[in-house]
Amino acid sequence: MKREENTAKNLEDSFERQYLSRTQLLLRAFKKSKLAIISFWVLVFFYIVAILAGFLSPYDPYVNELKSSYSPPTRIHFFYNGKFTAPYVFKTQTIINPLTYERSSAERLELASIRGRNNNKQFEFTKDKVAQIDLSIREIINAYTDDGKKVELSNKTKTVNNLLKNERGILTDKRVVRVYKDRYMIDAYRDSFDYGYKLQGLKVVKIVRIFTLDSIMVMTNDFNIHTISGSTVKIDNYTFKRYPIKFFIHSWRYHLLGIIPSTLHLFGTSDDSRVYLFGSDKFGRDVFTRILYGSRISLSIGLIGVAITFSLGLFLGGISGFYGGITDEALMRTTEIIMSIPGFYLLITLRAILPMDIPSTQIYLLLVIILSFIGWPSMSRVIRGMVLSIKKREFVEAAIALGLPKRRIIWKHILPNTTTYVIVAATLSIPGYILGEAGLSFLGLGIREPQSSWGLMLAQAQDTYVIAHAPWLLLPGFFIIVTVLAFNLLGDGLRDAFDPRSLGM
Amino acid sequence: MLKYIIRRIIVAIPVLIGVSVLCFIIIQMAPGDFLDQLRINPAISKETIDKMTHQFGLDKPVVEQYFMWLKSAVTGNFGYSYSYRRPVSSLIWSRAYNTFILAITSLIFSWIIGIGLGIFSALHKYTAADHILTVLAFIGLATPAFFLGLILLYFAARTGTFPITGMTSVNHEHMTTIGKIVDILKHLFLPMLALGLIRLVGIMRQMRGQLLDVMHEDYVLFAVAKGMPRNVVIYKHALRNAINPLITMFGYALASLLSGALIIEIIFSWPGLGRLIYNALLEQDVYLVMGSLLISSAMLIGGNLVADILLAWADPRVRLR
Numbered sequence: 001m002k003r004e005e006n007t008a009k010n011l012e013d014s015f016e017r018q019y020l021s022r023t024q025l026l027l028r029a030f031k032k033s034k035l036a037i038i039s040f041w042v043l044v045f046f047y048i049v050a051i052l053a054g055f056l057s058p059y060d061p062y063v064n065e066l067k068s069s070y071s072p073p074t075r076i077h078f079f080y081n082g083k084f085t086a087p088y089v090f091k092t093q094t095i096i097n098p099l100t101y102e103r104s105s106a107e108r109l110e111l112a113s114i115r116g117r118n119n120n121k122q123f124e125f126t127k128d129k130v131a132q133i134d135l136s137i138r139e140i141i142n143a144y145t146d147d148g149k150k151v152e153l154s155n156k157t158k159t160v161n162n163l164l165k166n167e168r169g170i171l172t173d174k175r176v177v178r179v180y181k182d183r184y185m186i187d188a189y190r191d192s193f194d195y196g197y198k199l200q201g202l203k204v205v206k207i208v209r210i211f212t213l214d215s216i217m218v219m220t221n222d223f224n225i226h227t228i229s230g231s232t233v234k235i236d237n238y239t240f241k242r243y244p245i246k247f248f249i250h251s252w253r254y255h256l257l258g259i260i261p262s263t264l265h266l267f268g269t270s271d272d273s274r275v276y277l278f279g280s281d282k283f284g285r286d287v288f289t290r291i292l293y294g295s296r297i298s299l300s301i302g303l304i305g306v307a308i309t310f311s312l313g314l315f316l317g318g319i320s321g322f323y324g325g326i327t328d329e330a331l332m333r334t335t336e337i338i339m340s341i342p343g344f345y346l347l348i349t350l351r352a353i354l355p356m357d358i359p360s361t362q363i364y365l366l367l368v369i370i371l372s373f374i375g376w377p378s379m380s381r382v383i384r385g386m387v388l389s390i391k392k393r394e395f396v397e398a399a400i401a402l403g404l405p406k407r408r409i410i411w412k413h414i415l416p417n418t419t420t421y422v423i424v425a426a427t428l429s430i431p432g433y434i435l436g437e438a439g440l441s442f443l444g445l446g447i448r449e450p451q452s453s454w455g456l457m458l459a460q461a462q463d464t465y466v467i468a469h470a471p472w473l474l475l476p477g478f479f480i481i482v483t484v485l486a487f488n489l490l491g492d493g494l495r496d497a498f499d500p501r502s503l504g505m
Numbered sequence: 506m507l508k509y510i511i512r513r514i515i516v517a518i519p520v521l522i523g524v525s526v527l528c529f530i531i532i533q534m535a536p537g538d539f540l541d542q543l544r545i546n547p548a549i550s551k552e553t554i555d556k557m558t559h560q561f562g563l564d565k566p567v568v569e570q571y572f573m574w575l576k577s578a579v580t581g582n583f584g585y586s587y588s589y590r591r592p593v594s595s596l597i598w599s600r601a602y603n604t605f606i607l608a609i610t611s612l613i614f615s616w617i618i619g620i621g622l623g624i625f626s627a628l629h630k631y632t633a634a635d636h637i638l639t640v641l642a643f644i645g646l647a648t649p650a651f652f653l654g655l656i657l658l659y660f661a662a663r664t665g666t667f668p669i670t671g672m673t674s675v676n677h678e679h680m681t682t683i684g685k686i687v688d689i690l691k692h693l694f695l696p697m698l699a700l701g702l703i704r705l706v707g708i709m710r711q712m713r714g715q716l717l718d719v720m721h722e723d724y725v726l727f728a729v730a731k732g733m734p735r736n737v738v739i740y741k742h743a744l745r746n747a748i749n750p751l752i753t754m755f756g757y758a759l760a761s762l763l764s765g766a767l768i769i770e771i772i773f774s775w776p777g778l779g780r781l782i783y784n785a786l787l788e789q790d791v792y793l794v795m796g797s798l799l800i801s802s803a804m805l806i807g808g809n810l811v812a813d814i815l816l817a818w819a820d821p822r823v824r825l826r
Contacts, residue, residue, distance in 0.1 A: 333519075333523065334523075336520055337520055337523035337524055337527055338527070340520050340521075340524050340802045340805055340806055341524055341528075341798060341801070341802045341805070342761075342763040342767075342801050342802070342805050343761075343764045344763075344764035344765075344767050344768070345763070345764065345767065345782060345797075345798060345801050346798075348783060348786060349528070349531060349532075349786060349794065350531065352787065353531055353532060353534055431647070435649050438651075439649065439768055443783065458651070458652065461655050461659075462655070462658075464658060464661075464662045464669060465662075467655065467658055467659045467662055468662040468663055474655060474656065474659065477648075477649070477652035480647075480652065481644060481647045481648050481652070482647075484647035484648075485643060485646075485647035488643070488647060489643070
């Protein structure tokens with residue numbers, strides 16, 4: 001049974017080998033490597049995303065919003081009170097720890113509606129009536145010493161219109177107690193400017209913070225303010241303001257495909273809430289948006305750079321290999337010299353001698369030219385070697401004997417025979433350009449602010465403090481890895497497909 | 506063998522001269538010179554600038570300037586660094602030494618671990634461990650060195666176990682000799698890891714491929730057939746032959762490490778050649794740029810030479826040619 005299957009397969013195979021065209025055979029061989037196929041589609045996806053960057057990004061990549069500097073990735077909620085709902089977000093807020101002055105970010109929950117009893121009297125404010133609900137909260141801080149003595153550090157009320165997630169309990173219990181016993185917190189209180197003097201010479205074992213709900217102030221849409229206060233307040237039900245994620249909304253203006261002006265975006269949120277999928281950077285710009293815009297640089301620089309390098313390499317390598325003699329000598333010595341300087345050293349030298357303060361499009365062109373200048377020597381050496389061996393083949397000698405012009409022999413007879421190598425080598429050398437651009441931009445010698453590029457975005461993460469507090473700034477690096485990996489795997493797949501053995505020829 | 510080495514060194518001289526000419530042309534193309542900063546400074550008189558222009562030979566034609574520089578470079582004098590106010594040669598040697606330490610340690614690290622893992626994954630072909638190593642290798646090959654550096658920086662910043670900037674601690678001068686060495690090693694660890702891990706995966710894949718190829722050779726099959734212990738076959742017969750192409754890689758790795766080291770040195774503030782040339786470029790310190798480009802090229806050519814010599818030493822077939 002198995003043998004029959006095998007013979008059937010063999011028959012089909014030999015049939016295909018005989019009657020399929022070369023392109024079909026190549027495609028057949030290429031389809032065998034799954035990783036290369038996946039990489040191919042990943043790259044196609046990336047290129048589509050890069051082209052549609054304006055439509056896909058919720059915010060303008062160049063507009064600063066210092067209020068939300070270093071905002072972490074926004075949490076998108078799908079459940080509310082255990083029930084599945086359309087995706088929504090809460091507003092976020094930067095909190096500065098009053099003791100350590102460390103900045104952090106948290107969701108702020110604003111009350112949207114409230115229902116409860118006060119002195120057995122029902123009150124209810126529904127979502128469509130309420131403009132804002134403020135809470136007046138009393139905070140008492142007590143320190144306890146080892147001999148049981150109590151020191152009151154603070155007793156203040158503050159009015160807030162939002163709560164943090166871990167403060168929610170105050171609505172139902174009206175009283176939240178926090179106890180700190182660890183050395184770090186106690187020392188922080190002891191060292192603080194506000195309370196430190198009260199704790200001098202005392203041996204503190206714990207700090208207790210007590211929050212109580214003093215009163216609720218509801219401002220309705222008709223500008224009436226209702227104050228509910230007293231110790232008998234009991235809240236039965238409340239809801240928080242939710243900001244749903246909206247699809248296909250109109251916001252900032254961009255040019256689709258670089259020409260068609262448009263304001264349509266795939267997603268965004270209402271009012272002044274923000275949805276940062278990958279967080280925000282130092283200037284409060286959306287990292288997700290900037291990654292999309294940066295992908296345009298990284299994805300295009302490789303293609304254009306390779307195109308320039310390979311035209312140069314084919315041209316110079318072809319001439320050098322075909323004519324030989326003094327041209328060959330001169331070119332080969334030049335390539336040797338260029339290849340003797342460590343690549344990245346030459347790269348930054350070339351960049352540094354060229355003007356720095358020029359428009360971003362010109363910087364981009366300069367980068368492409370510099371990267372191609374580094375790349376052409378090795379390319380033309382390989383092409384030269386191939387031309388030297390192809391030159392001795394019969395069909396070239398026949399073409400020479402027929403008296404064809406030399407230019408025609410090089411372009412029509414010799415160079416087409418290097419196509420296979422050129423396609424594979426081009427795919428495998430694209431990562432070099434992507435990494436070169438990223439490295440230069442990282443050093444501040446490439447694409448400059450406010451333009452976006454993956455390397456430039458990583459430059460922000462060089463600071464140890466920033467990197468420890470905003471690790472999402474490292475995300476562009478993963479996109480570099482995925483892109484480079486995809487090109488590597490695609491190149492490997494192509495090389496295997498072009499290998500005559502895999503074609504079955 | 507000696508003849509071979511001498512011939513290679515002699516061939517390298519015109520290349521180095523070519524490098525210096527190329528560097529000189531590139532730098533001459535740059536707009537302005539390093540005296541521009543002084544010219545806009547009203548506190549410095551025109552006479553002083555004229556004197557300095559004359560002293561540095563900037564008033565002479567470009568070709569003459571080049572030969573002046575070349576003449577002194579041959580005697581080991583690479584000129585005077587303007588921004589550091591020190592002779593370029595002493596500056597470069599101390600920095601080149603630091604880069605060399607970084608390069609050599611990461612080279613040793615990546616080679617020992619890389620070859621070990623390569624052998625391991627070849628001997629455990631198609632097991633889970635091998636697959637994991639293969640996936641890691643592919644990811645590693647796609648990771649830019651500076652990104653790995655940043656990730657290491659992130660973990661160092663979070664855990665605080667390793668120092669992250671410079672080469673020595675503030676109180677380095679007051680340490681004992683052993684303390685000094687430990688201090689430098691501590692500072693060296695992260696940049697070395699960042700540089701080494703990137704190299705490691707390439708070596709690992711190469712080693713795995715080579716060893717698997719050699720395992721199918723007739724002499725290995727024969728050794729197995731005659732009943733030799735497995736370890737002897739692997740380590741004495743297969744490995745010795747599989748490692749040859751890697752020896753060539755070793756020399757070239759030394760050369761390409763220089764390029765990789767540049768960004769790592771900048772991220773970790775390692776006082777090496779890469780950082781020196783980066784700063785020199787920003788300051789338009791011509792002689793410093795020339796000197797460091799030339800020294801780094803010499804190191805690259807030297808690395809290639811070492812590669813060829815190592816190969817000739819390991820493989821008699823190369824020597825006979």
